[in-house]
Amino acid sequence: MSHAYLFSGARHVGKMAMAKRVAAALLCEKKETGKEILFSCGTCRACIMTKAGTHPDMVVIDAERSGETMLRLEDIQQVRERAALSAYGGTRVFIIRDVSRMTREAANAFLKVLEEPRGQTVFLLLARVADDVLSTIRSRVWHIRFWPMSEEVLIAGLEKEYHVSSEQAADVARLAGGLPGMAMRLVGSPDEQKLLEKERAYIRALFTASIAERMKYAEKLRENPEGMQNWFVESIAMLADTVHISLRNTNLRVVAAADACRLLMEREEQFLKPYGVKRIIFEDALIGM
Numbered sequence: 454m455s456h457a458y459l460f461s462g463a464r465h466v467g468k469m470a471m472a473k474r475v476a477a478a479l480l481c482e483k484k485e486t487g488k489e490i491l492f493s494c495g496t497c498r499a500c501i502m503t504k505a506g507t508h509p510d511m512v513v514i515d516a517e518r519s520g521e522t523m524l525r526l527e528d529i530q531q532v533r534e535r536a537a538l539s540a541y542g543g544t545r546v547f548i549i550r551d552v553s554r555m556t557r558e559a560a561n562a563f564l565k566v567l568e569e570p571r572g573q574t575v576f577l578l579l580a581r582v583a584d585d586v587l588s589t590i591r592s593r594v595w596h597i598r599f600w601p602m603s604e605e606v607l608i609a610g611l612e613k614e615y616h617v618s619s620e621q622a623a624d625v626a627r628l629a630g631g632l633p634g635m636a637m638r639l640v641g642s643p644d645e646q647k648l649l650e651k652e653r654a655y656i657r658a659l660f661t662a663s664i665a666e667r668m669k670y671a672e673k674l675r676e677n678p679e680g681m682q683n684w685f686v687e688s689i690a691m692l693a694d695t696v697h698i699s700l701r702n703t704n705l706r707v708v709a710a711a712d713a714c715r716l717l718m719e720r721e722e723q724f725l726k727p728y729g730v731k732r733i734i735f736e737d738a739l740i741g742m
């Protein structure tokens with residue numbers, strides 16, 4: 454059996470970045486013990502090649518990049534052939550993006566690949582939703598779920614890894630909505646940041662736009678399914694944000710109400726004592742509410 458992992462989570466949550474980091478760590482020529490688990494030196498021949506995407510033992514299968522919507526049998530045959538031989542006699546790492554989108558033939562072929570005994574072969578399978586991956590594949594892999602990060606963690610990470618100012622990091626983290634993959638894309642590209650800001654503002658404005666304006670937007674996206682999907686993603690994120698904010702507010706209100714209640718109960722206790730001046734306690738409580 455090969456080692457196979459399924460990384461699942463939202464688009465831009467950092468699955469591919471993590472997969473490449475794992476690959477770099479596995480292929481790095483300077484194995485040092487006692488270092489962090491995902492250590493790669495970054496300077497050896499293997500590291501330079503994995504970074505450039507040219508390491509012959511790191512194979513990335515990405516249907517979307519080759520203009521296809523599904524992973525096809527040819528893709529899996531390519532995996533099978535390359536898994537059979539290692540360029541440097543060591544570990545081979547296969548990163549397969551959108552593993553939930555396989556034709557039936559490809560899936561059947563891939564199951565066989567997973568079951569064939571091999572040397573040091575590691576499969577890193579990426580999917581947005583684990584449930585969309587065939588259960589026969591899922592049952593043969595370790596599943597690791599990726600969640601968006603809190604803004605604070607993302608800011609700290611950006612400051613550490615990219616040496617940006619805390620304001621820049623905060624801007625990027627806010628725009629990226631907790632998605633480190635997105636943050637990594639945005640951090641080096643002010644143009645992309647501006648574009649995203651503009652797009653967000655536009656989508657936000659749609660919430661209160663007239664039907665005619667919405668129809669115009671729909672017309673604009675007619676031939677652009679990616680744009681439509683993006684609208685869903687952005688709109689849902691905006692609504693979720695609103696819910697979170699109001700929940701937080703409500704919680705504050707709940708806390709305030711609980712505080713007021715406790716205070717009032719204390720006052721009632723004083724009020725019920727035989728020696729207090731009832732009117733003063735009552736008025737005090739009433740006015741202080």
Ligand SMILES: [Zn+2]
Nearest residue numbers: 481494497500
């Ligand atoms: Zn290295």
